[in-house]
Amino acid sequence: MASTIGFIGLGNMGGPMAANLVKAGHRVIGFDLSGDAMSAHADAGGEKAGGVAELAAAAEVVVTMLPAGKHVRQIYQGEGGILENAKAGTLLIDSSTIDVDSARVVSAAAAEQGLAMVDAPVSGGVGGATAGTLTFMVGGSDEGFAAAKPFLDIMGKTIVHAGGAGNGQAAKICNNMILGISMIGVCEAFVLAEKLGLDAQKLFDISSTASGQCWSLTSYCPVPGPLPSSPANRDYQPGFAAEMMLKDLKLAQEAANSSGAATPLGAEAAALYALFCNSGGEGTDFSGIVKFLRGT
Numbered sequence: 633m634a635s636t637i638g639f640i641g642l643g644n645m646g647g648p649m650a651a652n653l654v655k656a657g658h659r660v661i662g663f664d665l666s667g668d669a670m671s672a673h674a675d676a677g678g679e680k681a682g683g684v685a686e687l688a689a690a691a692e693v694v695v696t697m698l699p700a701g702k703h704v705r706q707i708y709q710g711e712g713g714i715l716e717n718a719k720a721g722t723l724l725i726d727s728s729t730i731d732v733d734s735a736r737v738v739s740a741a742a743a744e745q746g747l748a749m750v751d752a753p754v755s756g757g758v759g760g761a762t763a764g765t766l767t768f769m770v771g772g773s774d775e776g777f778a779a780a781k782p783f784l785d786i787m788g789k790t791i792v793h794a795g796g797a798g799n800g801q802a803a804k805i806c807n808n809m810i811l812g813i814s815m816i817g818v819c820e821a822f823v824l825a826e827k828l829g830l831d832a833q834k835l836f837d838i839s840s841t842a843s844g845q846c847w848s849l850t851s852y853c854p855v856p857g858p859l860p861s862s863p864a865n866r867d868y869q870p871g872f873a874a875e876m877m878l879k880d881l882k883l884a885q886e887a888a889n890s891s892g893a894a895t896p897l898g899a900e901a902a903a904l905y906a907l908f909c910n911s912g913g914e915g916t917d918f919s920g921i922v923k924f925l926r927g928t
Contacts, residue, residue: 636660638691640684640707640714641667641728643868645754646697648762649675649727649787653695656786664686674904688717693783695725700879701734708738715745723779724749727768729880732805732887733797735771739797748776751797753804757872765789769801769807805887808880812918813900815848819922822855826926833858854919868920875914878905 634657639650643665651845654660654677662673663681663873670680681687684707694714698704704726708714714724724742726735726749735751742749760766766788766844770777777793784791821844836858840850853859863871867900870876881902888895908914908924 635783636661636690637692637694638663638681638687639673639678639697640664640687640694642666642673643697644758645761646695647672647676648758649697649766650678652764652787653759653783654678657788658783661687661690664806682792683712684714685712685717688714688722691718691722693723694718694723695783698726698730700732704728704730704738706734707735709741715741715856716755718745718747720746723776725752725780725783726750727752727754729753729804730801731882731883732801735801736798739772745778747772748779749797750776750780751800752780753800754788755786755804755807757870760789761787767861768792769794769800769803771796771798771802773797794900801883802887805880805884809895809898809901811848811880811899812877812905814846815852815854815919816901816904816921816925818844818846818848819919819925822922823925825880847850848919851907851917854922858907863917863919864922868917868923870915871917871919872921873914874905874909874916874918877918878902878909878914881905927928 636659637653639660639662642650642662650660660678661681664670664679674680685734696707722894723748738748748784750770752768752770754766754768758765764787767790768784768788770793776818781791794800822832832855836853853862854864856864863869884898908921913920913924
């Protein structure tokens with residue numbers, strides 16, 4: 633049965649996610665500060681909202697895809713925001729990647745109003761958003777997850793309930809800390825191989841079937857040649873931009889500091905990506921850090 637869905641944040645990820653909800657037959661009312669994003673949403677068959685309050689009042693389900701925790705808090709809890717205007721029974725899905733504390737604070741505020749909310753950050757990039765093959769890591773109650781899953785199934789391929797409120801965000805930042813650390817390790821190995829006169833293809837052929845095998849090597853090889861589909865063969869066009877990796881690594885460090893977890897490699901990865909971004913690499917794919925490690 634078709635639902636009226638409000639979608640806030642129609643950028644590179646949110647735009648195609650909303651378009652897939654439209655294709656599935658839902659009425660999708662969108663809002664974004666970008667006029668171009670709003671026009672693209674309308675071209676995909678969506679409707680335009682005049683603002684957050686109007687959207688929240690009309691929707692049965694609200695999906696948000698926003699840059700940071702402060703934006704999520706403001707959109708949900710601020711004057712004229714979602715919680716102030718949502719109807720009883722509205723389902724709230726936040727697919728932003730934000731800090732765990734903000735996710736839990738907003739979820740608690742929604743619960744106080746009797747509204748079900750899940751944090752459902754994604755993995756899979758713009759390609760996954762367009763193809764509807766994203767992975768959703770979902771935090772929230774069993775009832776909230778059950779209510780959200782039919783909509784997440786339209787936008788994604790793998791939907792995992794990670795536990796209570798905030799656990800979707802926890803899963804996302806832990807996963808991406810692994811990714812950032814492993815990418816640096818793979819890049820360092822290729823840089824060392826070059827210095828030692830070992831051909832990149834030979835290293836790939838060996839390590840991809842040996843104990844060095846990992847996703848950063850076999851699905852996203854950071855040097856041109858061995859894996860034609862990797863950004864390394866497109867001059868490191870993202871993909872997943874280095875500035876977004878840095879954002880996630882910083883979130884992981886905030887969570888580590890607040891929880892007392894020891895993450896020395898995570899801290900070093902964050903520091904290296906900060907240096908890479910500050911040297912002009914922020915808009916390139918995160919695998920492009922191999923050029924920084926080479927000194928080029």
